[in-house]
Amino acid sequence: MSQSPLRPSADGYYLNRTPWFAFILLCCIFALWAAAASMNDVLIAHFKKAFLLSDFQTAFVQSAFYLGYFFLALPAALMVRRFSYKTTILFGLFLYMVGCLLFFPAASMAKYGMFLLALFVIAAGLSFLETACNTYSTLLGPRETGTRRLNISQTFHPFGAMTGVYVGSFVMFKDGDASQAQLLQMNPAEAAAQQLQMIQATLTPYQWMIGVLVLIFVLIACTRYPACKGNDAVRSERDGIAASLGRLRRNPRFVFGVLAQFLYVGAQVGVWSFTIRLAMQLGGMNERSASWFLLTTFAAYFVGKLIANLLMRRWHPAKVLGVYGVLCIALLAYTILVPNITAVYAAVGVSIFLGPCWPTIYGLTVDGIGRDTEFGGSLLVMSIVGGGVIPIFQGLLSDYTGGNMQLAYSVPLLCFTVIVAYALYCLRHPASERLPVGAAQTA
Numbered sequence: 001m002s003q004s005p006l007r008p009s010a011d012g013y014y015l016n017r018t019p020w021f022a023f024i025l026l027c028c029i030f031a032l033w034a035a036a037a038s039m040n041d042v043l044i045a046h047f048k049k050a051f052l053l054s055d056f057q058t059a060f061v062q063s064a065f066y067l068g069y070f071f072l073a074l075p076a077a078l079m080v081r082r083f084s085y086k087t088t089i090l091f092g093l094f095l096y097m098v099g100c101l102l103f104f105p106a107a108s109m110a111k112y113g114m115f116l117l118a119l120f121v122i123a124a125g126l127s128f129l130e131t132a133c134n135t136y137s138t139l140l141g142p143r144e145t146g147t148r149r150l151n152i153s154q155t156f157h158p159f160g161a162m163t164g165v166y167v168g169s170f171v172m173f174k175d176g177d178a179s180q181a182q183l184l185q186m187n188p189a190e191a192a193a194q195q196l197q198m199i200q201a202t203l204t205p206y207q208w209m210i211g212v213l214v215l216i217f218v219l220i221a222c223t224r225y226p227a228c229k230g231n232d233a234v235r236s237e238r239d240g241i242a243a244s245l246g247r248l249r250r251n252p253r254f255v256f257g258v259l260a261q262f263l264y265v266g267a268q269v270g271v272w273s274f275t276i277r278l279a280m281q282l283g284g285m286n287e288r289s290a291s292w293f294l295l296t297t298f299a300a301y302f303v304g305k306l307i308a309n310l311l312m313r314r315w316h317p318a319k320v321l322g323v324y325g326v327l328c329i330a331l332l333a334y335t336i337l338v339p340n341i342t343a344v345y346a347a348v349g350v351s352i353f354l355g356p357c358w359p360t361i362y363g364l365t366v367d368g369i370g371r372d373t374e375f376g377g378s379l380l381v382m383s384i385v386g387g388g389v390i391p392i393f394q395g396l397l398s399d400y401t402g403g404n405m406q407l408a409y410s411v412p413l414l415c416f417t418v419i420v421a422y423a424l425y426c427l428r429h430p431a432s433e434r435l436p437v438g439a440a441q442t443a
Contacts, residue, residue, distance in 0.1 A: 008228070009143065013229070014139055015140060016142065017142070018140055019224075019225075021223065022223050022224065023149070025216070026133055027137070027153045028216060029089065030154060031160030034156075034157040034158070034161040034164065036096070037387075042165060042276070042294070043115075044059075044061050044062070046198065048277075049198065049287075050195050052195075053112070054395070055274075055396075055403070055405075056395040056398075056399050059273070059391040060116060060392070061119060062269055062391045064116035066386070067123070068124040069381055069382060069387075071124070073378040073384075076131035077378035079128065081374065084227055084229070085135075085225065085227075086225040089133065093217045095122070096122055096125035097214070099120075099121035099123075099124070100206040100210045100213070102118035102121055103118050103206045107202060130381050134153075134381070137153040150363075154358070155302070158301045159302070162295060162298040165294050165298060167205045169291035172198075172205070245375060253429060256425055257361060257364060258383050259418065260365075260418060261358070262386035263416075265386040265390075266412070267415035268387070272297060274394060274405055274409075275297060275344070278344055278347055281403070281405050282406075283341050297351040298351070301355050303352060303355075304356070307355070309356070312356070316427065317364060318424075319427060320356055321364070324354075325419045327353045328354070329420070334346040335347045336413065361380075361419075362377075390415060394408040
């Protein structure tokens with residue numbers, strides 16, 4: 001039986017059915033940005049040794065990366081408005097490729113700062129991708145199944161994250177690599193040769209990434225994507241960015257949600273970024289062996305997403321968020337207080353309860369903001385900069401306490417207390433009735 005022709009809904013945003021090939025290609029992009037982010041967790045451990053860095057200095061890997069989200073999210077929203085979702089996605093993929101290519105001069109010069117620049121450019125590309133894809137995935141089909149499509153897209157994230165960790169760990173880390181202590185004991189020439197070899201090892205994963213990005217870029221460029229930007233009547237009701245931001249600033253639930261998302265991303269990145277270091281410290285193992293714990297965190301993350309999706313059929317999403325947040329706090333407290341290898345297992349277990357946090361906070365925050373959804377979504381993407389701020393405090397705390405990585409996990413614990421408070425706020429202050437994306441709000 002032939003399918004009905006693809007048609008926009010009455011408001012011009014949603015579609016009468018999902019174009020599955022186009023949608024699955026879009027889902028693959030979720031895996032691509034997850035792979036880039038999880039590779040940072042490997043780079044932190046790798047650069048600490050290759051450049052002889054402190055924990056505070058290694059945290060700048062995440063800072064450079066997540067500042068790209070902060071500075072480029074609003075320009076991405078403006079590009080969607082001016083051109084199209086597809087154009088914004090292609091531009092994001094292009095920047096992603098440029099950032100990967102910058103790893104080659106960075107490795108040639110053996111400069112940590114050059115690597116940070118490359119990571120910033122990659123994140124700039126990802127900012128365009130996330131700003132476009134999170135909203136666009138909800139629009140590629142009927143309105144009533146929009147949230148389900150976003151959840152489907154998000155399930156690709158852990159697979160990309162696991163791939164990034166696996167490829168990064170087992171290509172960058174070698175069993176014969178010298179430890180940081182051994183490097184410090186070598187003569188300068190021998191140590192420099194070892195360090196250069198480690199730095200060059202970062203290139204292979206990014207060579208492979210460039211090949212995948214070129215393939216996805218070509219496939220998306222050749223695939224028809226509907227505009228999903230509203231009809232002329234709806235578009236005429238839009239106003240400028242200043243007015244939109246002004247309304248959002250006066251919305252307490254939205255402001256609280258942006259703060260919660262900032263802290264959540266920071267806590268998630270902090271938990272994952274220092275997992276390898278925690279396992280090395282408590283388990284007395286090398287980077288390659290410790291990487292298995294990080295790989296396990298993403299499997300736990302995927303399982304947690306599936307369980308949360310089932311729970312949300314019965315419970316309000318804010319209730320799931322609150323319960324998961326409390327369980328994160330309990331496991332992080334165990335990680336901080338128990339001085340043996342089981343603390344690493346607890347840190348891995350935290351990832352089970354991270355799964356629904358990003359899309360749930362995103363959904364609760366944009367719920368009911370109507371015509372401001374476009375810029376509201378970009379502000380939530382900007383809040384990803386928390387991933388570049390919170391780990392710095394973890395690194396500082398670790399350095400200040402003589403390298404006590406367990407105590408550093410108190411920083412994400414504090415973040416989750418605010419996230420639980422936001423979940424309770426949403427339960428006590430439900431959003432107004434959800435409006436169509438782009439529809440005008442009543443005063």
